[in-house]
Amino acid sequence: MVGDRVRVEEADWAGNRGAIAAVLPRCSELDRPPVANADQILLVFAIEEPTLDPHQLSRFLVKAESTGLRILLALSKGDLVNEAQQLAWRRRLEDWGYPPYFLSLYQADEFEALLRSLSGQITIVAGPSGVGKSSLINRLVPDLTLRVATVSGKLGRGRHTTRHVELFELPQGGLLADTPGFNQPAFDCSPETLGQYFPEIRRQLVHQRCQFGNCLHQGEPNCAVQKDWERYGDYRVVLAEVGLQQQVRDRQGVVDTGLKEKNGSDGQVELEPKLAPKRFRRESRRSRRQEFANLTGSLQDLDLALGSGGEDA
Ligand SMILES: Nc1nc2c(ncn2[C@@H]2O[C@H](COP(=O)(O)OP(=O)(O)OP(=O)(O)O)[C@@H](O)[C@H]2O)c(=O)[nH]1
Ligand SMILES: [Mg+2]
Ligand SMILES: [Zn+2]
Known part of the structure; x- marks a missing residue:
């Protein structure tokens, strides 16, 4: 995965090649976007273009929370709304529990404050397509010129949209992962x-x-x-x-x-x-065993192998 720490054997320094002998244990692992060992998620949403949808933002926040990583929230394209609208969003998001950083390519913003909370950390930059994730990373990493999306059409998805995950080094220390935007996070919690x-x-x-x-x-x-x-x-x-x-x-x-x-x-x-919790646990083990048995297609063999007390099989 992007972000993995690995042990390289027989490094060929001149040819810039080597063989990965082992992948070291991960301290965190995300499926979407796929990144290992991140410390935090910077969720980027535009206030306009595309218009901020509070329900969609809420879904992204839930998904981000479910990773257990620290969450930062940035609202981009602040230049497309007036100050009163910005203030209204700030108040609203503070009530939710996520004080935002306001960003804009075209006017004074909270870029410096954001930079301080990124340095020394491995940060996944995530959010819907076209909100300005790659534009922000271009600003944070000098000499980098990621191609940014030229948004067109109804879906707001255009050319130069990011299609893979990549890590970039911050001059202050720390890494940033640019990721492809996606619009509907799925949940897998209970x-x-x-x-x-x-x-x-x-x-x-x-x-x-x-x-x-x-x-x-x-x-x-x-x-x-x-x-x-x-x-x-x-x-x-x-x-x-x-x-x-x-x-x-x-x-x-x-x-x-x-x-x-x-x-x-x-x-x-x-x-x-x-069901009461105790009974529920027993049920669930039985159904899990049943499922396993169905999978292998040999319930009898499985029961013999597990014995009647094989609870944690
Ligand atoms: N008005 C305004 N436009 C911006 C700002 N930041 C980015 N944009 C524009 O938004 C468009 C999309 O920017 P990208 O950086 O490619 O967006 P992205 O989030 O990386 O998009 P994907 O790679 O598709 O996920 C580009 O046309 C940028 O010029 C901003 O602060 N203000
Ligand atoms: Mg991008
Ligand atoms: Zn309750």
């Missing part, structure tokens, strides 16, 4: 962990806890999470999505989520735990 990816929920759970450990914060008895924050709707939408994904995995027999659908008081589909 409904119960989703809440941890919203700073608004994390903040509320610092001093209080919900009554149930697997609470989904949808109005369960003694839930400690309020509903009066802007992204609560986004939370519910993503929750329903990851819940459905898990049900699909369930039906394929991969693992039992322990959740079932019910109709909530406000007419929306809600998920609720369907």
Whole structure:
């Protein structure tokens, strides 16, 4: 992967070649964009061209949170809106828990402050297509002239769009990964962990806890999470999505989520735990073993090999 640390044997220094003998253990690993050993993600969104869609930004933030890496947020193309609009976005994103850096190629911006938080770090620059990721990296890395997109057409995808992941060295120390833009991040977390990816929920759970450990914060008895924050709707939408994904995995027999659908008081589909945690663990092991057996097509052989107590096979 881009970002891997490797041991090279028989280096041919003159020919600038060598054989990779081993890939050292990774301290982090991202699938999309594929980068190893990164410290943080710099999420770049344009305020205009393309117009900032708060729901899309929210999805990218959730995806970024699920990596466990530090998150920085930059809003680019600040020159395309007025100061009042910038201030409104700043306030809004601070409420979400992500104070943004405002950037612009064409007017004074917060480039210096951003630079300080990048130095010495390995940073993945990610975000939708055409927001100015490559333009920003050109600015951060002197003498670099990455080709930037000439946006055209309805999709805003043009020529010179970035098509691969590459690391660049900052003069202050640290590395930046330019990545191809993508527009719809997919999630792979469980409904119960989703809440941890919203700073608004994390903040509320610092001093209080919900009554149930697997609470989904949808109005369960003694839930400690309020509903009066802007992204609560986004939370519910993503929750329903990851819940459905898990049900699909369930039906394929991969693992039992322990959740079932019910109709909530406000007419929306809600998920609720369907089994006690202990029983749920037992169920899930059995279904996992079942799936493995189906895969190999020899349930009997497998049961013999595992024995009846082979729980963690
Ligand atoms: N007005 C304005 N335009 C900008 C700014 N930064 C970048 N652009 C323009 O936005 C377009 C896209 O820039 P890129 O840097 O190629 O965007 P990208 O995010 O790397 O795009 P992909 O590689 O497709 O993901 C280019 O035409 C840039 O000139 C800015 O601060 N203000
Ligand atoms: Mg690019
Ligand atoms: Zn709760």
